[in-house]
Amino acid sequence: MLDILAFGAHPDDVEIGIGGTLAYHGDKGYRCGIVDLTGGERATNGTPHIRAQEGKEAAEVLGAKFRECAGLPDAFLRSDREALETVVEIIRKYAPQAVLCPYPEDRHPDHEHAGRLVREACHLSGLKKFPAGGTPYRPTQIYYYFLSKMEKPQLVVDISDYASQKWRAIACHQSQFQLPREVSMETMVNSPLFIRFICGRDQYFGSLVGVQYGEGLISQEMIKVKDLLKLGG
Numbered sequence: 028m029l030d031i032l033a034f035g036a037h038p039d040d041v042e043i044g045i046g047g048t049l050a051y052h053g054d055k056g057y058r059c060g061i062v063d064l065t066g067g068e069r070a071t072n073g074t075p076h077i078r079a080q081e082g083k084e085a086a087e088v089l090g091a092k093f094r095e096c097a098g099l100p101d102a103f104l105r106s107d108r109e110a111l112e113t114v115v116e117i118i119r120k121y122a123p124q125a126v127l128c129p130y131p132e133d134r135h136p137d138h139e140h141a142g143r144l145v146r147e148a149c150h151l152s153g154l155k156k157f158p159a160g161g162t163p164y165r166p167t168q169i170y171y172y173f174l175s176k177m178e179k180p181q182l183v184v185d186i187s188d189y190a191s192q193k194w195r196a197i198a199c200h201q202s203q204f205q206l207p208r209e210v211s212m213e214t215m216v217n218s219p220l221f222i223r224f225i226c227g228r229d230q231y232f233g234s235l236v237g238v239q240y241g242e243g244l245i246s247q248e249m250i251k252v253k254d255l256l257k258l259g260g
């Protein structure tokens with residue numbers, strides 16, 4: 028069983044959205060894994076092979092136990108039968124207590140579909156008669172993280188001590204963020220402003236709870252708590 032399974036639509040989503048959260052929990056001994064729903068094969072820059080290598084290096088920086096690609100089609104991510112069966116089998120295989128996935132309102136349609144797909148799959152995974160491999164299993168916590176749009180979060184994870192790990196993990200994705208301009212096409216994410224936007228966003232989330240850097244999360248499910256004093260630690 029896994030403690031946290033983080034899904035991204037593309038191979039750098041998890042780092043951008045909740046890289047610090049994964050680094051924190053990995054450091055504390057929790058077992059975290061990453062699944063990229065697509066290989067990012069339709070990105071303007073990079074190739075699936077290069078991106079897989081970059082993603083592997085980034086996962087190591089974050090202390091994740093594994094990173095794998097679900098092989099769903101980039102730019103055509105949908106919550107259809109094939110995708111649901113694929114994601115359900117992944118959830119059943121790893122049986123994570125908590126699942127993290129992109130907030131389903133975003134500039135990029137794949138991010139929106141990824142959030143809906145993963146949440147639906149978390150529910151369907153618990154159905155005995157759902158036609159997918161593995162033993163029925165339903166995660167107890169599902170959280171959305173933010174990519175290009177954000178809302179007021181319900182929870183903020185204090186990542187102040189892990190922000191540098193997050194920036195190092197993002198920097199592993201050289202094909203997306205760092206290639207020299209003469210060999211790469213200019214995109215929103217390889218603009219020098221992009222990392223500053225992420226940094227500013229994480230500082231804003233941190234400011235909501237009085238720390239330097241934070242990552243915001245939203246849950247559509249009711250969060251069960253017995254011991255109120257274990258929150259906020």
Ligand SMILES: [Zn+2]
Nearest residue numbers: 036037040135
């Ligand atoms: Zn993405």
